[in-house]
Amino acid sequence: MIPFSPPRIDKRIVDEVVDTLYSGWITTGPKTKKFEKLLTAYGGHQVTLCVGSASAGLELMLRWFGVKEGDEVIVPAYTYAATANVVVHCGAKVVFVDVEPDFNISVAAIAKAITSRTKVIIPVDIAGWPCDYDAINTLVALPRIQQLFTPSTPEQHMLNRILVLADAAHSIGGQYKGRKVGSLTDITVYSFHAVKNLTTAEGGAVCLNLPAPFDPGAIYTGLNAKSLHGQTKDALAKTQLGGWRYDIIEPGYKCNMTDIQASIGLVELARYDDDMLVRRRQIFDRYAAAFGIYEWAQLPPYDRDDRKSSYHVFLLRIRGISEEQRDAVIRGIFSREVAVNVHFVPLPMMTYYHEEGYDIADYPAAYDNYSREISLPVYYDLTDDMVDTVVRAVVDSYKELFIC
Numbered sequence: 001m002i003p004f005s006p007p008r009i010d011k012r013i014v015d016e017v018v019d020t021l022y023s024g025w026i027t028t029g030p031k032t033k034k035f036e037k038l039l040t041a042y043g044g045h046q047v048t049l050c051v052g053s054a055s056a057g058l059e060l061m062l063r064w065f066g067v068k069e070g071d072e073v074i075v076p077a078y079t080y081a082a083t084a085n086v087v088v089h090c091g092a093k094v095v096f097v098d099v100e101p102d103f104n105i106s107v108a109a110i111a112k113a114i115t116s117r118t119k120v121i122i123p124v125d126i127a128g129w130p131c132d133y134d135a136i137n138t139l140v141a142l143p144r145i146q147q148l149f150t151p152s153t154p155e156q157h158m159l160n161r162i163l164v165l166a167d168a169a170h171s172i173g174g175q176y177k178g179r180k181v182g183s184l185t186d187i188t189v190y191s192f193h194a195v196k197n198l199t200t201a202e203g204g205a206v207c208l209n210l211p212a213p214f215d216p217g218a219i220y221t222g223l224n225a226k227s228l229h230g231q232t233k234d235a236l237a238k239t240q241l242g243g244w245r246y247d248i249i250e251p252g253y254k255c256n257m258t259d260i261q262a263s264i265g266l267v268e269l270a271r272y273d274d275d276m277l278v279r280r281r282q283i284f285d286r287y288a289a290a291f292g293i294y295e296w297a298q299l300p301p302y303d304r305d306d307r308k309s310s311y312h313v314f315l316l317r318i319r320g321i322s323e324e325q326r327d328a329v330i331r332g333i334f335s336r337e338v339a340v341n342v343h344f345v346p347l348p349m350m351t352y353y354h355e356e357g358y359d360i361a362d363y364p365a366a367y368d369n370y371s372r373e374i375s376l377p378v379y380y381d382l383t384d385d386m387v388d389t390v391v392r393a394v395v396d397s398y399k400e401l402f403i404c
C-alpha cells in the first residue's frame with residue numbers, strides 16, 4: 001500500500017530531538033525561540049510566535065482581536081473544520097462564502113458577505129496555492145467597506161478595518177508576487193501538524209505583519225503571555241536566579257510549543273526550500289505531465305507568473321463526473337493499493353454546520369470542486385516509481401468505470 005502522507009523522519013531529526021531530550025530543557029525554551037527567529041527570517045514578516053497547533057494560533061488571534069458573540073467572521077466553505085470551529089469557540093458567527101475554481105475563497109463572494117458585524121476574514125491557501133491577497137487586502141481597505149467596520153476593542157480601533165487572518169496551514173513556502181506566505185497580510189498562521197509540509201508532529205506558528213502603529217514586539221510579548229495563562233514569565237525565565245516571582249495579567253490559554261517539537265522544526269526548516277520543496281515540485285510536475293494527456297483530467301494550478309504553490313497535495317479533478325462516480329473511482333484506487341484522500345468535504349455538508357442551517361446549495365463552486373476531486377499523495381519519500389504507481393491506479397480505476 002502506498003501511504004498518503006508519512007512524515008520524513010531520518011537520523012538528523014532523531015539526533016536533534018535526542019539532543020533536546022538530554023539538554024535538561026524539554027518544554028518552551030531556547031530551541032523554540034531559535035525556531036521563531038528563523039521562521040521570521042524565512043517568511044519575511046515582523047515576528048513569529050510558535051504555538052501548539054494552527055488551530056490554537058488562529059483562535060489565539062481571534063481572541064487577541066476581541067472577536068466575540070455578535071461578530072461575524074468570513075470563512076471559505078471549502079476548508080478543514082479548524083478554520084470555522086475556532087470562530088464558533090469565540091461565540092461569533094461563521095459566515096461561509098463560496099470559492100473559485102482554483103479552490104480558494106472568492107473575493108467577489110467576500111465583498112457580498114461583508115456587513116457592519118464583520119470583524120475578520122480567514123482566507124485559506126488550499127493545497128498550498130496562495131489566495132489573491134492583493135485583492136483581499138485592497139477590498140478591506142476600500143472606504144465604503146472600512147466605513148462599515150464597527151470597532152469595539154482597542155485592537156479593532158487601532159486597525160480600524162476588517163482583520164485579514166490567513167490560514168496558511170498548507171502553504172508555508174508558497175509565494176505571491178515574489179513574496180512568501182507569512183508576509184502577505186496582517187496575520188498568517190502556519191500548521192506543523194504531522195501531515196503538513198513542514199512538521200513538528202503537532203505545532204503551529206503565528207506570523208505578525210501588522211501595519212503601524214501596531215508594535216509587533218509588544219504584541220509578541222502579550223501573545224506569549226496569552227499562550228501561557230497570561231503569565232508574565234515562562235517556566236525557563238522563572239528558573240533564572242531570583243526569577244521566581246511572576247504575575248498573571250489575564251486568564252490566558254495554554255498553547256505553547258515545546259523544545260522537542262521545535263527541534264524537529266529546526267531540521268525541517270533548514271532543508272525546506274532546497275530539498276523538501278524541490279522534491280514536492282518534482283512530484284507535482286510528474287503528476288501534471290502524466291495526467292496532462294487525458295482530456296478527463298483537470299489539473300490544479302500550482303505555478304503561474306504571480307504565484308507559486310508550496311505543493312502540499314495534488315488536487316486532481318475529473319471532468320464531468322458525479323460525487324458517487326468520484327467515490328467509485330476512489331474505491332478503485334484503494335483496491336490498487338494506493339491511499340488517496342479528498343480535500344475537503346465542504347463544511348456546510350458536515351453534520352454540525354448543516355444542522356446550524358448552512359446549505360451546500362448556497363456554495364455551488366465548493367460543491368463542484370469537492371464532488372470531482374481526488375487528492376493525490378505528495379511527500380518527500382514518495383519516489384518516481386511510486387508516483388507512477390499512483391498515476392496508473394487512478395487511470396486504471398477511471399478507465400474501468402468509464403471506458404469499457
Ligand SMILES: *Cc1c(COP(=O)(O)O)cnc(C)c1O
Nearest residue numbers: 053054055080082169191192193
Ligand atoms: C490542518 C489544518 C488546520 C489545523 O492545523 P492544526 O495544526 O492541526 O491545528 C487548519 N486549517 C487547515 C486548512 C488545515 O488543513
